Amino acid sequence: MIDLGKYAGTVLAAYGVSLLLLAGIVWQSWAANARARRELEKYEKNG
Template sequence: MIPDLGKYSDAVLSAYAVSLLLLMLLVIVSWRRAGKVKKDLEEIEGKGQSDG
């Protein structure tokens, strides 16, 4: 099932590994950033409601 990559197997597999690592890092950073923005927005909305 796995294709024969010949002499380029190391380069191809390492490129896949680096790509997956970068994608996972991007998802984690985005997820953390979204949480921070949501928290900040809830604080701002809470201040606006209490000011009247």
């Protein structure tokens, strides 16, 4: 691993926050897709 020196904590925290935000975006997109799919199936079933 690259030696980050005195900035190691800051850099690793930034990576951690970035990964959490990316995970949140993926989860939100997945949830929106599932919700839209349910609504579409409901609409198609009831006409």
